[in-house]
Amino acid sequence: MATSSVAVGARRSRADRVARAVDHWILPIYVVGVTAYLILPVAVMILFSFNDPTGRSNLVWRGFSLEAWLSPLGRPGLGEAVRNSLVVAFLSTIIATALGTLIALALTRYQFRGRATTNVLIFLPMATPEIVLGASLLTMFVASVQLPIPQGVLFPLNIRTILIAHIMFNISFVVVTVKARLSNFPRNLEEAAMDLGANEWTTFWKVTFPLILPGILAAALLAFSLSIDDYVITSFTAGRTSTFPIFIWGSARIGVPVQVNVIGTAFFLIAVGFVAISTLFQSRANRQLPPERIVPAEPTPTPSPARVAQPEAQEV
Numbered sequence: 001m002a003t004s005s006v007a008v009g010a011r012r013s014r015a016d017r018v019a020r021a022v023d024h025w026i027l028p029i030y031v032v033g034v035t036a037y038l039i040l041p042v043a044v045m046i047l048f049s050f051n052d053p054t055g056r057s058n059l060v061w062r063g064f065s066l067e068a069w070l071s072p073l074g075r076p077g078l079g080e081a082v083r084n085s086l087v088v089a090f091l092s093t094i095i096a097t098a099l100g101t102l103i104a105l106a107l108t109r110y111q112f113r114g115r116a117t118t119n120v121l122i123f124l125p126m127a128t129p130e131i132v133l134g135a136s137l138l139t140m141f142v143a144s145v146q147l148p149i150p151q152g153v154l155f156p157l158n159i160r161t162i163l164i165a166h167i168m169f170n171i172s173f174v175v176v177t178v179k180a181r182l183s184n185f186p187r188n189l190e191e192a193a194m195d196l197g198a199n200e201w202t203t204f205w206k207v208t209f210p211l212i213l214p215g216i217l218a219a220a221l222l223a224f225s226l227s228i229d230d231y232v233i234t235s236f237t238a239g240r241t242s243t244f245p246i247f248i249w250g251s252a253r254i255g256v257p258v259q260v261n262v263i264g265t266a267f268f269l270i271a272v273g274f275v276a277i278s279t280l281f282q283s284r285a286n287r288q289l290p291p292e293r294i295v296p297a298e299p300t301p302t303p304s305p306a307r308v309a310q311p312e313a314q315e316v
Contacts, residue, residue: 042268049261057255068258072266075257081247082263084159088243089228092166097220099167100174101212107175108182122176125169134236137165141237157239165237166230170223177222181215217278225271 048058052065073079106112107119125133141161144154154161189211193203231245238246248260 045261045268046265049258049265051258051261053258055255056257058258058261059255068262072259072262075251075259077242078247078257078259078263081242081244084162084241085228085244088159088163088166089224091163092170092227093220093224096167096170096174096223097216100171100219100223101178101216103171104175104178104182108179108185122172125172126176130230130232133169134165134233137161137168137233138236157237157241159238159241161237161239162234162241162243165233166227169233170227173222173226174219177219178212178215181212181218185211214278214281217274217281221271221274221278224274228267 048061049068050064050066051058051061052063052067053060054062068074073082103118103122107115107122138157141154141157152158152160154164185208189207190203193207194200198206229245231249234243235246235249242250244263248256251257251260
């Protein structure tokens, strides 16, 4: 009996050690695996930007070289495509961020007729498949020829129509991002500024805007990323204009050049820099918020028995 109980105890102790080891290492292993899964394509792109391919295709590692980095736009049409993508991305980001921030402020702080309908319509570009949205925009631009619109505004298709399309679908993402920042905004800070004599304009720029700036930066970064790598909607609205995603798609038939990896790596580093700046602003804004203070309730005084009994004595 003693021998069997000792053996059972030893098995239980080994099982407990295995369970504790699994419980201790399962989460770190899972996090490392998921992170590697996400980072692996970016790492391959960065690695192959230093490749020295022998032909047109950059699919097999041949050797380390800085030639592509010394001539990142050394392919015909690549420079124009990158320039068009950057122009559209920057302009659409600025315009969509400005309009989306104003819409988010209106939907969060004001009650007006059609507010619920506006909230639903804001989500439509996000919920609609890109191919459906692109086909709808193409139909609208072509049909604008029959409307009293100046020639060249909506048709023929060019970089202007790409910009209009990108502003349209970027506004929804900006509104959602800025609304999330405004949901827990401390309105008492604005009320305190107004009590100290500041008008609405001064209160917005001195109190409201610095606190919602991290959310605006995050929305701008998201809009820039969505605009610069969009292919489906851009292919419907570009006409003969070439952008960076369209150039990659056209080059894929004969071999993507190594310069594409260089441009992609540069875009990735720029995006990482924007994220770092946004995180820095977010941490500074959180430090500026005053900590919530819980004021203890004052105890209610209870009358003494002598004072309660005194009126009764007078009545008697």
